[in-house]
Amino acid sequence: xxVSIVTPSFNQGQFIERTLQxxxxxxGAEIEHVVFDGGSTDNTVEILKCFSPPVRWISKKxxxxxxxxxxxxxxxxxxxxxWLNSDDIYYPGAIAYVVAFFEANLEIDxxxxxxxxxxxxxHAFEPYPTEPWDLERLxxxxxxxxxxxxxxxxxxxxHGLLDESLSYCMxxxxxxxxxxxxxxFAYLEEKLAGSRLYAENKTLGARVxxxxxxxxxxxxxxxxxxxxxxxxxxxxxxxxKTNRSDHPRWFVIRLLVSFIIxxxxxxxxxxxxxxxxxxxxxxxxxxxx
Numbered sequence: 001x002x003v004s005i006v007t008p009s010f011n012q013g014q015f016i017e018r019t020l021q022x023x024x025x026x027x028g029a030e031i032e033h034v035v036f037d038g039g040s041t042d043n044t045v046e047i048l049k050c051f052s053p054p055v056r057w058i059s060k061k062x063x064x065x066x067x068x069x070x071x072x073x074x075x076x077x078x079x080x081x082x083w084l085n086s087d088d089i090y091y092p093g094a095i096a097y098v099v100a101f102f103e104a105n106l107e108i109d110x111x112x113x114x115x116x117x118x119x120x121x122x123h124a125f126e127p128y129p130t131e132p133w134d135l136e137r138l139x140x141x142x143x144x145x146x147x148x149x150x151x152x153x154x155x156x157x158x159h160g161l162l163d164e165s166l167s168y169c170m171x172x173x174x175x176x177x178x179x180x181x182x183x184x185f186a187y188l189e190e191k192l193a194g195s196r197l198y199a200e201n202k203t204l205g206a207r208v209x210x211x212x213x214x215x216x217x218x219x220x221x222x223x224x225x226x227x228x229x230x231x232x233x234x235x236x237x238x239x240x241k242t243n244r245s246d247h248p249r250w251f252v253i254r255l256l257v258s259f260i261i262x263x264x265x266x267x268x269x270x271x272x273x274x275x276x277x278x279x280x281x282x283x284x285x286x287x288x289x
Contacts, residue, residue, distance in 0.1 A: 028096025
């Protein structure tokens, strides 16, 4: 079984050598690793040129991370595909675990495993909150860690590639789209990857934009956004403008208003469950005042 690993990259010279090493040390399959770099201006290209064993790479301006991943999928031919960002790592034995599972479970299309959040020095500081497969639960929270997921090429052939209109939640949208289409997922209870979490990474640096895009994605894919994600958006908006510790009551009032506005914006209504939750918040706020 051949496994294709695709790495999108842009100005991650601080980390990319560790990413490359984590792939090069894998065993258990024929592995091809391709890096699509968006024209980095740091030391990324020098690292790619000198890395041993050599990896196939290209460095030129692209249309962002999603475009790079899709180009990598098109440019490879492995039966199994993995997507590893240039600041994340695979743990030893990850690919061997995945290949053995796919070989023993021919009906499974997608497999994902456990993972950690890692810091700048690759040290795990908390487990990523992964869970067994459940599509309805996935709508409430993204419990799949992207670098710990692998899928058969037939998935891309039958269901298309990542949505290039998305900048933040392209992976989450893909898992949901595949689940909606009936693609068969499985959860592997092995730690496969380290997902780097630090203040400068893309999703942490743009929370309001991230949650707005997630709600837009849900509206397009399912016709409405879940209450949980509407609340997350409202919280991100209010937190960006109000210091909760300095103005606790004002924070809650703005949160309630922001949630109602979000519910009408994406769904055109406030659900019964949301109405009940709002009543609890209002009652609690006045009891505390």
